[in-house]
Amino acid sequence: MxxxxxxxxxxxxxxxxxxxxxxxxxxxxxxxxxxxxxxxxxxxxxxxxxxGLEEVRTRVLGLANALSLKWGIHYPTVMWATHRLGAIVTGANPSYTHEELTHQITTAKASILIAHPDSLKVALLAAHNAGIPPDRLITYGLAHQPYFVERALRPGEGRTKIAFxxxxxxxxxxxxxxxxxxxxxxxxxxxxxxxxxxxxxxxxxxxxxxxxxxxxxxxxxxxxxxxxxxxxxxxxxxxxxxxxxxxxxxxxxxxxxxxxxxxxxxxxxxxxxxxxxxxxxxxxxxxxxxxxxxxxxxxxxxxxxxxxxxxxxxxxxxxxxxxxxxxxxxxxxxxxxxxxxxxxxxxxxxxxxxxxxxxxxxxxxxxxxxxxxxxxxxxxxxxxxxxxxxxxxxxxxxxxxxxxxxxxxLKEILKVRGFQVAPAELEGHLLAHPDVADSCVVGVPDDFSGEVPLAFVVLSVEAAKKASGSEAAAAKIKASIVKHVADHKVAYKKLAGGVEFVDAIPKNPSGKLLRRVLRDKALNLKKSQAKVATTKTRL
Structure with a gap:
């Protein structure tokens, strides 16, 4: 083994x-x-x-006190103050929409929501959607005397006691x-x-x-x-x-x-x-x-x-x-x-x-x-x-x-004529092209190859100006990008699916590409192109 x-x-x-x-x-x-x-x-x-450390400790104590005084010790809230009480934290990204935050609250069965003032509008709407009463959406409390007994774990309990x-x-x-x-x-x-x-x-x-x-x-x-x-x-x-x-x-x-x-x-x-x-x-x-x-x-x-x-x-x-x-x-x-x-x-x-x-x-x-x-x-x-x-x-x-x-x-690997093609490899290579500011590669169906790579590309500022002013200039840039890959990669890794310009590559809050969004966009694009081709053939 x-x-x-x-x-x-x-x-x-x-x-x-x-x-x-x-x-x-x-x-x-x-x-x-x-x-x-x-x-x-x-x-x-x-x-x-x-x-510094003492202010961090004071604020953690204050928040733990506020939670303990008003709601007791059994509701999941925020990190260290919550852990002082023996409860569970589920942290949400501050850039979430209210739909995303609602999904997290309902899945985690959260009972109290703590929000920064900048996120209060989204938090209020998500709390309403998830059935959290307004009095359980709170900010920070600060008290200097402990009104709670800190949760002490038994030997070995830290391995199973949920923190997050x-x-x-x-x-x-x-x-x-x-x-x-x-x-x-x-x-x-x-x-x-x-x-x-x-x-x-x-x-x-x-x-x-x-x-x-x-x-x-x-x-x-x-x-x-x-x-x-x-x-x-x-x-x-x-x-x-x-x-x-x-x-x-x-x-x-x-x-x-x-x-x-x-x-x-x-x-x-x-x-x-x-x-x-x-x-x-x-x-x-x-x-x-x-x-x-x-x-x-x-x-x-x-x-x-x-x-x-x-x-x-x-x-x-x-x-x-x-x-x-x-x-x-x-x-x-x-x-x-x-x-x-x-x-x-x-x-x-x-x-x-x-x-x-x-x-x-x-x-x-x-x-x-x-x-x-x-x-x-x-x-x-x-x-x-x-x-x-x-x-x-x-x-x-x-x-x-x-x-x-x-x-x-593994689910994102393309299979082109039986060969594996990693989108990340092509995306990294595309970024070396002077006109490319960002990229995402997805597979689109192909009768001969099974599927082929298609690149969604965000252009640099100068290239975008050229492309927006002339269809010929846009076509020239696309051809240059295709050639950039063809000159450096084996034949089955060529951008046989073409190049499409987009304003931005969709990503989740941690920076990972939301490839599925562009994969769906590519499939719809190919369907539209197929309909146009069929119509021209009939004419």
């Missing part, structure tokens, strides 16, 4: 009798260094106000609620700390990924756990707007960027980037979706001073299972890093046998940070969570040096 294990140090002791709030706010651990005096935990992006109902990305069907116990994020924090040896003073200062006082730019909620493990100050950016993001990097002299591929596309392709000083950036870390070799090469040229790496993980594995190692300043091109401490994986081929080094198959993973199940969804749970292992649904190859290469979602 072929099973791949982490080449890192042995996994440190993981406490299983602490809630996440107790571990983060109250405890010490050999793999969690104390922050130097005066180093903040959070930095408000707009004002620059710094929030985190919703999966929903790239296929509606999002599902993933049950994550307190033990899982604690384990992942320590796994990442061990992998990057954050307390190892034998590592030269210039080679350390993480240094005391580092400032991290984090936009997405999914990256907050990463911000805790790296022991840096996290600049909280409520909403991603590219120019404002560049301004924030400059204003805070950010050292770490935690990004998804579409953000890297903007960094590399947007004309405004050249107007900003990015010399403070020492690390750019990318997750959520595959980063192509071409795009990696582009960002390395943009940030030659920085470590550039990728990681891989999913909600069901409670964040990272692989990250670029300390030994690589730039990740192996196309790689999602190597297995972090305590992680084991199998690569399962289509016939059920286990792949060896260099052979593709579905990535199946286990380790201390795995989620438990999907909430109220036995069918999906049985498909994904199997005897302590998580089926990722991603096709992967593990190289001789332990690098993991995520080929693509």
């Amino acid at each position: 072929t099973e791949f294990v982490s080449p890192g140090d042995p996994l440190p002791y993981i406490p299983d009798n602490l809630t996440l709030a107790q571990f983060v706010l109250d405890s010490t651990h050999p793999y969690r260094p104390l922050r130097p005096q005066g180093v903040p935990w959070l930095i408000e992006d707009a004002t620059g106000r710094k929030i 109902l985190s919703f999966s990305s929903g790239t296929t069907g509606k999002p599902k609620a993933v049950e994550i116990p307190h033990y899982a994020p604690i384990a992942n924090i320590l796994q990442m700390a061990a992998w990057w040896r954050v307390n190892d003073n034998s590592i030269p200062w210039e080679d350390r990924r993480i240094r005391p006082g580092d400032i991290t730019m984090a936009v997405h909620d999914i990256l907050d756990i990463y911000g805790l493990v790296i022991n840096s100050s996290v600049v909280v950016v409520p909403k991603f707007e590219f120019i404002a993001y560049l301004e924030s990097i400059k204003r805070h002299k950010a050292n770490h960027l935690l990004v998804v591929p579409p953000m890297i596309v903007l960094l590399c392709k947007h004309p405004a980037t050249k107007n900003y000083d990015l010399s403070s950036i020492r690390m750019l870390f990318c997750g959520a979706a595959p980063l192509s070799a071409e795009l990696t090469d582009s960002v390395v040229k943009l940030l030659p001073q920085a470590f550039v790496g990728q990681g891989y993980g999913m909600t069901e594995t409670c964040t990272a299972i692989s990250m670029a190692p300390l030994s690589q300043k730039v990740s192996t091109l196309g790689s999602a890093g190597q297995l972090i401490s305590g992680t084991r994986v199998r690569v399962v081929k289509a016939d059920g046998t286990l792949a060896k080094v260099g052979e593709p198959g579905e990535l199946v993973v286990t380790g201390p940070s795995m989620a438990l199940r999907y909430l109220n969804n036995g069918t999906a749970t049985a498909e994904t969570f199997v005897d302590g292992w998580v089926r990722t649904g991603d096709e992967a190859i593990i190289a001789e040096n332990n690098d993991i290469f995520i080929v693509d979602r």
